[in-house]
Amino acid sequence: MTGGAGEGPQAFVCGEVRTCLLQTSASLPRAEAVRLLQLRSDEAVRFSERPNMYAVSPEVLTGVDCALPAATGSRVRAVGTVRARAVLTEGRVLQATARLSSPVSGADRRLPWGHYLVRPGVVQPLGRLSVPDVAAGFLGARPAGPDRHAAATVDLGAIAERLLARVLGQPLLDRRAPFKSRRTRLRWFAVHAADGQGPPAAEFTVAADGLRTLWISAAGLDAAEIAGFCEELALHDWLLTTLIRMVDRSRLGSTAGPEAVLALRPAVDHLLHLWMPGARTGARLAPLWDGLERHPGFTRQWQTLVQRIRDQLALQAIPFRCEA
Amino acid sequence: METTFREESADPRTQSVPLSHLSLELGHLYMEDFAAGAGRLREQFTRVKPWADAARLSVAGAAGARRPRVSTCFLVDDYFTRFSSPAELVPMLLAEAEACGLTIDYLARESGCATADGVEPASLVEGRLVESPPVGSNGSRPAVREIGWLCNGERSPAAGGGEAMSGATAWAAPAETGARRHSVFMDVELWDDGDRGRTWSCPFLAAVWQLLRLGLLRREGRPVLQAVPWGGERGAFPRSWDDLPPLVQLNPSAAPFAAYGTFSVLPSRFLPVEHAVRLVLGQVALEEAVLRQTAERADREGFAVPPAVTDRAAYAFYAEP
Structure with a gap:
């Protein structure tokens, strides 16, 4: 349990993950990945090489004192800190996550700031909130463009985006990405399910404007574990989205010859080895992956695309062999 | 069968430091105090003595049946102005303190709050500042810590x-x-940036000094600013401040430097600086593991430590003649 500090359990955890390609021509080796994510001098970048290269920055806290989103328009003020971190997978895909957790009720006035500082990542409502209302408000579609209501409620996307910008702004990167790709956004909300309600459940939605939403219900809400799962899901969703777009742009099937192969080469160089769903998901949340694999079936779609690319490469190789 | 897999660099550990009950600061020394001569020091220590005694008595009550562990310290400014030398100053300082019935266990250089043993405690604290948000802050505004x-x-x-x-x-x-x-x-x-790099402000370094005395700073899990014993066998004090370690232990039988709480006896002119220190301490997010370690240890000892770090620093301000 995160930041409980002897108080009531957290009723929900929510966050936003932004995923993008690291703007550099070659993937970053370990030493440079560590330098890139060294956001503070006192805490080491966590680095792991099994089952893939994975680096995690120290966490950065941001203080907030604003309304929580709510579908009904009720405005519950909440105070506390949002925690954000950056994650780099295989020196190639960069993600920033901002998240907060909240109990269902808190003191009816703002307490001294020190009270919130010793609860990193916890935002406490002034008074009582309705979890389904906040969930619907948080995951619900927001009108595009400036919206005064959205501006006044907690903006995890802005915090994640600022962290991405801070990492990407470093001179270490040559800013020559090997291919074009778009950022994806995953907004997630996890509620605490009573014990004995069976395995965790999830609902994943891909909205038209590039926003993905995920609703999770899990017993024993472990904010760090859920955030890790959501990052992993966002990574694979980004990989799939990027590969689909690349295959689409290559006009595979309608363009003959080496053009399609050339267009697909970056996928082979930079993306195909990154697919490893569930690699960092703990046993408790593993059923969520199983569910997502059944429907919409991430890996099925990925395998099909990869097979098409490999087939195309093989076809292109044949004439050369005949000539030899 | 359950298997576990751990990678050392992926899973950090935090070391703990030995802790006294109280870190008692007997004074800050700036150039103007030194320039006023040994008489000024004597006068200051005479005024500090009753407050130091009171602090010891108070912590003895709070520590219960246990023998209270109190360590004393003294801070010399070598960051903003360089004056005198350890060889000249330290013996005089110790003699004046002793004449007033005070023992200085640890002597620190203020520049040690900026740089100590290859670590920069001040920049480490800067990285942990989390501003108290004014009402309406929803995370969309950039942090103003860039402005200092x-x-x-x-x-x-x-x-x-x-x-x-x-x-x-x-x-x-x-x-x-x-x-x-x-x-x-x-x-x-908190600082200004000039041609020769960043200069930390006096209140910010004073806040770092409090955090060092509270034993709450770590770099990659390791303690920051370790005391170096300076006994008789080390011989005379060096002629340059740079040759003196940032924190020296002058009394071999002293209680640990860091403590659950700090008490500083200072002239009233330091009040604005220490108000600023409280403001900074109230907006530093310390490592959870370190706070937990300290709280658990205090709990085992049956010693009450306030959860908010700001409340762990207490003061007596005395009027100067």
Whole structure:
């Protein structure tokens, strides 16, 4: 349990993950990945090489004192800190996550700031909130463009985006990405399910404007574990989205010859080895992956695309062999 | 069968430091005090002595049946102005303290709060500043720590800078967050950047000094600023401040340097600086593991430690003649 500090359990955890390609021509080796994510001098970048290269920055806290989103328009003020971190997978895909957790009720006035500082990542409502209302408000579609209501409620996307910008702004990167790709956004909300309600459940939605939403219900809400799962899901969703777009742009099937192969080469160089769903998901949340694999079936779609690319490469190789 | 897999660099560990009950600061020494001669030091120590005794008595009550562990320290400024030398100053300082019935267990150089043993405690604290958000902060505004100022509320918009570009901004009063009807607004300059790099401000270094005395700073899990014993066998004190370790232990039988709480006896002119220190301490997010370690240890000892770090620093301010 995160930041409980002897108080009531957290009723929900929510966050936003932004995923993008690291703007550099070659993937970053370990030493440079560590330098890139060294956001503070006192805490080491966590680095792991099994089952893939994975680096995690120290966490950065941001203080907030604003309304929580709510579908009904009720405005519950909440105070506390949002925690954000950056994650780099295989020196190639960069993600920033901002998240907060909240109990269902808190003191009816703002307490001294020190009270919130010793609860990193916890935002406490002034008074009582309705979890389904906040969930619907948080995951619900927001009108595009400036919206005064959205501006006044907690903006995890802005915090994640600022962290991405801070990492990407470093001179270490040559800013020559090997291919074009778009950022994806995953907004997630996890509620605490009573014990004995069976395995965790999830609902994943891909909205038209590039926003993905995920609703999770899990017993024993472990904010760090859920955030890790959501990052992993966002990574694979980004990989799939990027590969689909690349295959689409290559006009595979309608363009003959080496053009399609050339267009697909970056996928082979930079993306195909990154697919490893569930690699960092703990046993408790593993059923969520199983569910997502059944429907919409991430890996099925990925395998099909990869097979098409490999087939195309093989076809292109044949004439050369005949000539030899 | 359950298997576990751990990678050392993926899973950090935090070391703990030995802790006294109280870290008692007997004074700060700046050039002007030194320039006023040994008589000034004697006078200051005479005024400090009753407060030091009172602090010992008070912690003895709080520590219960256990023998209270109290360590004393003294801070010399070698960061803003360089004066004298350890060889000249330290023996005089120790003699004057002793004449007043005080023992200085640890001597620290102020520049050690900026750089010590290859670590930069000040920049490490800077990285952990989390500003108290004024009402309405939803995370979309960038942190103002880039400007090097930290305040306890919301600045007057006319003085705010960036937003003034959008047109004429009416002046409004600044507001202290959580004020009791009326504000005591404070804006503290933490550093300035010049041709020769960054210079940390006196209040910011004083806040770092408090955190060092509270044993709450770590770098990659390891303690920052370790005391180096300086006994008789080390011989005379060096002629240059740079040759003296940032923190020296002068009394071999002293209790640990860091403590659950600090008590500083200072002349009243330090009050604004220490107010600023409280403001900074109130906006530093310390490592959870370190706070937990300290709380658990205090719990085992049956010693009450306030959860908020700001409340762990206490003071006595005395009027100077």
